[in-house]
Amino acid sequence: MKPFTLTNNEQTDADVKLQKEISESGKIPGHIAIIMDGNGRWAQTKGNVRIFGHKAGVESVRDITESCAQLGVKHLTLYAFSTENWNRPAIEVNGLMKILVNSLKNEAERLNRNNIKFVTIGQIERLPEKCQKQISEVTELTKNNDSLQLCLALSYSGRWDITEAVKKLSKRVQAGELNPEEINDQLIGAHLSTAEVPDPDLIIRTSGEFRISNFLLWQLAYSELYITETFWPDFRRDELYEAIKSYQERDRRYGGVKNGYSKSVSSSVFNKIIS
Numbered sequence: 001m002k003p004f005t006l007t008n009n010e011q012t013d014a015d016v017k018l019q020k021e022i023s024e025s026g027k028i029p030g031h032i033a034i035i036m037d038g039n040g041r042w043a044q045t046k047g048n049v050r051i052f053g054h055k056a057g058v059e060s061v062r063d064i065t066e067s068c069a070q071l072g073v074k075h076l077t078l079y080a081f082s083t084e085n086w087n088r089p090a091i092e093v094n095g096l097m098k099i100l101v102n103s104l105k106n107e108a109e110r111l112n113r114n115n116i117k118f119v120t121i122g123q124i125e126r127l128p129e130k131c132q133k134q135i136s137e138v139t140e141l142t143k144n145n146d147s148l149q150l151c152l153a154l155s156y157s158g159r160w161d162i163t164e165a166v167k168k169l170s171k172r173v174q175a176g177e178l179n180p181e182e183i184n185d186q187l188i189g190a191h192l193s194t195a196e197v198p199d200p201d202l203i204i205r206t207s208g209e210f211r212i213s214n215f216l217l218w219q220l221a222y223s224e225l226y227i228t229e230t231f232w233p234d235f236r237r238d239e240l241y242e243a244i245k246s247y248q249e250r251d252r253r254y255g256g257v258k259n260g261y262s263k264s265v266s267s268s269v270f271n272k273i274i275s
C-alpha cells in the first residue's frame with residue numbers, strides 16, 4: 001500500500017490537530033455522499049452569472065476530497081450532474097462539461113500523488129467525447145490507488161440506477177440463470193452501479209434544500225442526513241468536520257431500539273401490559 005502523502009499545502013498544524021481530535025472523538029464515516037448544491041445561488045448573491053459558481057465549486061471538491069482522505073474516509077461520492085440537469089439551458093450544460101474536463105486535467109496528478117482512486121457512476125456515454133476521454137484517463141491513472149475512493153455521479157439518478165438493475169436481473173431470469181424467488185435486497189444492491197461500495201453512512205446536502213433530488217435512492221435507506229444552509233462553493237473542511245461531529249452523536253438504530261433501552265420484564269408483567 002502506498003503511504004498517504006499530504007500534498008495539500010494549505011493544511012495547517014491546527015488542522016492536523018483538529019483531524020486527530022475528530023478521529024479520536026468517535027467513528028469516522030466509511031462512506032460520505034454529498035449533494036453539492038447552491039452553486040448558482042452563490043454566484044447570484046455575488047452579482048455573478050451561475051457558471052461562476054460552478055467554477056468556484058471545484059475548489060470545494062478539492063478541499064473536501066483531500067480532507068476526507070486525510071481523515072481516513074474510504075469512500076466519497078459526489079453528486080455532480082443529475083439526469084434531470086440535462087434539462088438546463090445548453091449554455092450552462094456546456095459550461096459544466098468544460099469545467100469538468102479542465103478540472104479532471106488539472107487535478108489528475110494531485111489525486112494520484114494523494115493515492116486517491118477516481119471512479120464514476122451514471123450514464124457516462126451521454127457525456128461529450130472529451131469528458132469521456134478525460135474520465136477514462138484519470139480512472140486508468142488512479143486505478144491502483146487505495147486511500148480514498150472518490151466517485152463522481154455524472155448524468156446519474158437513483159431511478160436510472162434502479163431501472164438498470166431491474167433490466168440486468170430480468171435478463172438473468174430470462175436466460176434461466178436466476179429464479180425470481182431468489183431476488184432479495186442484497187442481489188438488487190449487487191446489480192446497482194455502486195455494487196462494490198458500502199451504503200453511505202452520512203449524506204450531506206448543501207444550500208438548505210430538504211430533498212434527495214433523485215440521488216442514491218436505494219443506497220440511502222439508513223444513511224444519516226446532514227443539511228446545511230451553506231452554498232457548495234463555501235462548504236469547506238471546517239463544515240465537513242461539523243457534519244462528522246454531528247454524525248458521531250447519532251444513534252443509528254436501523255429500526256431496532258436504542259442500546260440499553262429495552263429493559264427486561266417478567267413475562268407476567270409483560271402479559272399484563274399488553275392485555
Ligand code: IPE
Pocket residue numbers: 036037038039040041042080081082085096207
Ligand atoms: C449544484 O448547483 C450544481 C449542479 C446541479 C450541477 P446548482 O447549479 O443547482 O445551483 P442552485 O441550486 O441553482 O443555486
Ligand code: IPE
Pocket residue numbers: 035036037038079080081082085209211213
Ligand atoms: C441536485 O441539485 C443535483 C446535483 C447537485 C448534481 P439540483 O439543483 O439539480 O436539485 P433540485 O432541482 O434543487 O432538486
Ligand code: MG
Pocket residue numbers: 037038039
Ligand atoms: Mg440546485
